[in-house]
Amino acid sequence: MKVSSKPEDIIVTYSLGSCVGITIYDPEIRVGGMAHCMLPISRLDPQKAKENPIMFTDTGVPALIQAVLNLGGSRRRLVAKVAGGASPLNDNGMFKIGERNYTVVRKVLWKNDILIASEEVGGTAARTLYLFLDTGRTVIRSGGVEREL
Amino acid sequence: MNRRDQILEEIKLVPSLPASATEAVSIVRDPNASLTELEAIIECDAGLATNILRLANSAYFGGRGSISTVKDATVRLGTKRIVQLVLTTAVAPRIKPPLAGYDMPSGALLAHSVAAAVGAEQLAQELRLAAPDYTYTAGLLHDIGKIVLGTYLNVEAKPILDLAFGEGVSFEEAERQVLGIDHAEVGAELLTWWRLPDDVVRVVRYHHDPYAIADGDGDGIVTDLVHVGDHIGRLCGTALGADGVNYSVSPRSVERLALTPEITESVVGKVLGTLAELGEFFLQTESV
Secondary structure (H helix, E strand, O other), rough: EEEEEOOOOOEEEEEEOOOEEEEEEEOOOOOOEEEEOOEEOOOOOOHHHHHOOHHHHHHHHHHHHHHHHHHHOOOHHHHEEEEEEOOOEEOOOOOOOOHHHHHHHHHHHHOOOOOEEEEOOOOOOOEEEEEEOOOOOEEEEEOOEEEEE | OOOHHHHHHHHHHHHHHOOHHHHHHHHHHOOOOOOOOOOOOOOOHHHHHHHHHHHOOOOOOOOOOOOOOOHHHHHHOOOHHHHHHHHHHHHHHHHHHHHHHEOOOHHHHHHHHHHHHHHHHHHHOOOOOOOOOOOHHHHHHHOHHHHHHHHHHHHHHHHHHHHHHEEEEEHHHHHHHHOOOOHHHHHHHHHOOOOHHHHHHHHHHHHOOOOHHOOOOHHHHHHHHHHHHHHHHOOOOOOOOOOOOOEEEEHHHHHHOOOHHHHHHHHHHHHHHHHHHHOOEEEEEEOO
């Protein structure tokens, strides 16, 4: 997880697969951050979740929200975007980690009264996610092509 | 010469592994060879010895900071483990550089390879299966073909990506359709060229196609473990390539291993712990 209040910063997480990348940004005071969470539920390993809450989506997303609030962000202005949550072909539910990561993100954001402004999830492609701190603009690079999220 | 033959020729231009690695692999398979011979090979190479001690002292490989000599390491970890570490050290510089065709940054293939090797082993442990000792080695080397195929992929990226992401064809099948060969076969041919043991070569060749291995075949279990280990490796947050997670999960492996979603998730958790220990990080801040 990274948060920043420097407008010249770009936060990036490379090639998300089943992991989810979440960005939270306050457009008024221009602070924000990004988390890269790998596993849906911290119950899997509470010890590890304590050491590194960002590893798990259910503890990582609240930690990111809190970190942005600590920079002075206001809960009612926060803009959230989500990318990742891919699954392999024909996985028959064996590797539904991506799908569950996304479900948990939605749940945590909903509980915090934050709407998802835009998202690109699922499929089989890897996605690199950028957050530009000057405007809160987010960009996805996937298959050599860049697009706004 | 067609593209496939051209690629097969290219394999022979890849420099061999350091002699210490191939010697170590053959020594551990020779019932008459002694521990001292293995230790001598490692001690002859100061860089290798340093790396062996560093890996041997990690929690995953069991030393936990208490091993100070190569002799200690061979006695404490056993010769099979030591040979795996020798091979990891030899292979790491080959799979560390960026891979243009696969759009993988420096270190990405290495991180994925370690994740798959550890994933295959941890999966065996979770399933209480006795995995043969070459499971780790086969896991580490499963994608080695990408170091050769990457160059070709770079030129033919568009048709391969169109097939894979436009038509839902698995990535290795798209490689075969466009280039006449896939990274699994290229890897197997490269490892044969490097004189690595046949059982490792076979697992690498079929890691996307466990159906090719008959039920009851002793190698089948390793192929299944590496097939699933590869998928688990892709779920561990290491940088993925242009191929993303566009590979099929083999129902055959799922059935033979009696895999469940709970097991895969639990193994991903364990592999993540190991990768953290081996120094993974995912986020960077850049200034414009």
